Amino acid sequence: MFHCGVTETAVPAQTDPQPEAQPAGADPEPAEQRARTGLLLAYLRPHWPAMLLGLLLGLVANAAGLATPLVTKWVLDTLGTGGSLARPVTVLLALVVVGAAISLWQWMLMGGIAERVVLDARAGVIRRYFVARIDQLTRRSGGELVTRATSDPGLLHQASGSLVGLINGAVALLGTLVLMGTLDVVLLGITMIAVVAVAVLMGLLLPSIGRAQEAAQESVGRLGGALEGSLRAIRTVKASRAEQRQATLITTHAEDSARHGIHAARRAALVWTTSWTGIQLAVIVILGFGAARAERGLIEVSTLIAFLLYAFQLMGPISELTQNMTAMQAGIAAAGRLREIEAIAVEPGGPAAGTAPAGQAAPGHAARAEPPRSAAVLAFRGVTARYAPGVPPAVRDIDLEIPRVGHTAIVGPSGAGKTTLFSLLLRFLEPERGRLLLDGRAYPDHTPGEIRGRLAYVEQEAPVVPGTIGDNLRFTHPDATDAELWAALRAVDLHDKVVALDLGLDTPLTATTVSGGERQRIALARAVLRTPDVLLLDEATSQVDGLTEAAIARCVRQRAASGAVVTIAHRLSTVLDADQIVVMDRGRIRAVGDHATLLHGDELYRDLVASLRIGTSGTAPAPEVGGRTGSGTLLLPLDRLPQE
Numbered sequence: 051m052f053h054c055g056v057t058e059t060a061v062p063a064q065t066d067p068q069p070e071a072q073p074a075g076a077d078p079e080p081a082e083q084r085a086r087t088g089l090l091l092a093y094l095r096p097h098w099p100a101m102l103l104g105l106l107l108g109l110v111a112n113a114a115g116l117a118t119p120l121v122t123k124w125v126l127d128t129l130g131t132g133g134s135l136a137r138p139v140t141v142l143l144a145l146v147v148v149g150a151a152i153s154l155w156q157w158m159l160m161g162g163i164a165e166r167v168v169l170d171a172r173a174g175v176i177r178r179y180f181v182a183r184i185d186q187l188t189r190r191s192g193g194e195l196v197t198r199a200t201s202d203p204g205l206l207h208q209a210s211g212s213l214v215g216l217i218n219g220a221v222a223l224l225g226t227l228v229l230m231g232t233l234d235v236v237l238l239g240i241t242m243i244a245v246v247a248v249a250v251l252m253g254l255l256l257p258s259i260g261r262a263q264e265a266a267q268e269s270v271g272r273l274g275g276a277l278e279g280s281l282r283a284i285r286t287v288k289a290s291r292a293e294q295r296q297a298t299l300i301t302t303h304a305e306d307s308a309r310h311g312i313h314a315a316r317r318a319a320l321v322w323t324t325s326w327t328g329i330q331l332a333v334i335v336i337l338g339f340g341a342a343r344a345e346r347g348l349i350e351v352s353t354l355i356a357f358l359l360y361a362f363q364l365m366g367p368i369s370e371l372t373q374n375m376t377a378m379q380a381g382i383a384a385a386g387r388l389r390e391i392e393a394i395a396v397e398p399g400g401p402a403a404g405t406a407p408a409g410q411a412a413p414g415h416a417a418r419a420e421p422p423r424s425a426a427v428l429a430f431r432g433v434t435a436r437y438a439p440g441v442p443p444a445v446r447d448i449d450l451e452i453p454r455v456g457h458t459a460i461v462g463p464s465g466a467g468k469t470t471l472f473s474l475l476l477r478f479l480e481p482e483r484g485r486l487l488l489d490g491r492a493y494p495d496h497t498p499g500e501i502r503g504r505l506a507y508v509e510q511e512a513p514v515v516p517g518t519i520g521d522n523l524r525f526t527h528p529d530a531t532d533a534e535l536w537a538a539l540r541a542v543d544l545h546d547k548v549v550a551l552d553l554g555l556d557t558p559l560t561a562t563t564v565s566g567g568e569r570q571r572i573a574l575a576r577a578v579l580r581t582p583d584v585l586l587l588d589e590a591t592s593q594v595d596g597l598t599e600a601a602i603a604r605c606v607r608q609r610a611a612s613g614a615v616v617t618i619a620h621r622l623s624t625v626l627d628a629d630q631i632v633v634m635d636r637g638r639i640r641a642v643g644d645h646a647t648l649l650h651g652d653e654l655y656r657d658l659v660a661s662l663r664i665g666t667s668g669t670a671p672a673p674e675v676g677g678r679t680g681s682g683t684l685l686l687p688l689d690r691l692p693q694e
């Protein structure tokens with residue numbers, strides 16, 4: 051990467067990679083299908099008692115519905131016999147009222163279960179993201195991860211009631227057929243032909259509806275990824291006059307989703323219409339045959355009426371079965387996508403690893419013994435690390451000690467491995483060989499939360515978190531007082547600016563409302579709010595204003611007087627301030643020393659400084675060898691220099 055003084059976000063390419071995703075529309079393996087169904091059931095498991103109650107209520111409501119035609123027959127049979135109609139009519143009314151009340155209860159109960167299942171799934175995904183290993187998250191696009199937390203769990207809503215619905219539907223269908231059989235076996239035979247035809251049709255078409263829904267959902271995930279990336283890089287998009295191109299490109303994902311959605315809708319319409327028509331035709335045939343049988347005295351007219359009522363009712367359980375099978379397919383597809391998130395590896399030390407509050411040991415870990423003042427606070431011992439199996443190591447054989455007090459600056463060309471050293475220190479990346487030490491104890495003996503509690507980190511792009519200035523400053527230490535916040539703002543020269551704001555610390559902050567320099571200073575204020583043992587500062591490669599640069603330099607100097615500061619230095623002023631300079635090249639430490647020693651002893655370092663002189667001639671005073679610039683400021687990042 052060639053830094054040109056402007057930090058921008060990469061614009062996403064046409065398609066984001068879909069790691070581990072099933073090709074759209076492909077049939078999952080039976081084992082995978084079982085695993086997905088198992089996961090869907092796992093989401094339902096905590097709600098078994100309520101679901102059993104829902105099932106029971108559904109069965110009672112079904113029984114009321116099934117009894118209705120028989121009681122209607124009772125009413126008809128009583129006609130002309132001189133018997134009282136009061137009892138059968140009362141029973142009929144009672145069945146309707148009780149059936150309706152029970153259905154209402156069941157509906158509310160199942161609705162509540164559905165919402166809780168969605169909530170559990172969503173909360174599970176969100177929690178997983180925050181304990182996941184960084185490399186596992188960064189290989190997916192942000193938008194796709196957001197879709198998996200927002201949209202996919204929504205598909206479990208219908209699916210959550212599908213199991214109960216399927217059992218209810220099956221019992222109702224069976225009950226209806228049995229009762230029809232008790233009324234007239236011949237008419238039942240005609241009904242069965244229609245029912246079997248509808249079942250075959252559903253068996254053929256329903257799976258493809260599920261697959262189309264899954265493919266549509268995957269397209270929505272890709273759309274989310276591409277849209278999020280493009281909006282993040284909106285300045286680059288506009289500056290490149292690529293608005294139309296990006297809009298067209300992202301719309302293809304929406305079109306993809308719509309195409310699969312339309313396919314699913316057409317199939318569903320076909321299933322529904324054909325089933326409905328099949329049953330209607332069966333009713334007409336039953337009416338014709340039944341009337342002939344009644345005319346010949348083979349069945350009573352009341353029996354025919356009751357049978358026809360059952361035939362009309364048949365569509366109820368059939369549509370219940372269809373709907374619930376479709377919902378279950380969608381739920382199983384969603385469970386498959388959620389399963390990929392469940393499979394994301396978490397950080398070492400278990401799910402709670404990253405959650406210990408800053409500065410506190412995670413539960414189960416002994417409080418740290420006070421280390422001797424002379425020992426290095428952090429150390430690398432023969433560390434080699436790579437980002438993925440098979441790719442070349444990003445850093446090799448790193449041996450380095452970070453003194454407990456003082457400023458260590460890391461310099462080197464782009465891609466030399468500077469950021470990787472920070473990733474290792476923060477335990478975003480695990481070494482493949484060698485080990486890191488904190489206070490002389492190996493990293494694996496600490497949880498990531500414990501380690502991060504000792505470090506304060508200022509990212510190069512210094513992103514603001516959603517919320518106010520106060521929220522941003524309190525992000526690491528939520529219990530910090532207002533007085534502490536103001537002191538931190540004073541340390542980075544932002545105090546007067548925030549005081550002048552109408553809402554002060556409560557001023558809402560978004561990435562667009564603050565300049566890059568202010569963002570850096572807010573991030574630095576957050577980092578120095580409570581004195582960290584080690585301040586890790588990835589200096590902005592972009593030009594920052596003189597005030598920001600001076601404020602950062604002063605802060606670094608103050609911290610380095612009593613604690614450890616490690617900077618990834620992109621400015622000569624920062625390097626000149628350092629007590630120890632580490633020169634990195636192609637993943638290795640090439641030299642370590644102070645400015646004067648390196649200037650005389652290391653060719654690459656000398657080249658960097660020499661190039662800086664050329665690059666800044668006429669714009670700033672050149673640094674004196676072994677000394678400091680007059681202003682302490684050279685605005686060109688070291689990465690811009692020609693490499694060896």
Ligand SMILES: Nc1ncnc2c1ncn2[C@@H]1O[C@H](COP(=O)(O)OP(=O)(O)OP(=O)(O)O)[C@@H](O)[C@H]1O
Nearest residue numbers: 051437444462463464465466467468469470471689
């Ligand atoms: N997430 C990643 N996945 C795979 N490879 C990576 C990843 N991040 C960095 N690398 C590779 O590791 C090597 C070191 O990268 P690193 O970001 O540490 O360099 P750097 O010195 O900080 O560069 P820069 O100053 O440009 O940020 C480079 O070859 C880079 O391509």
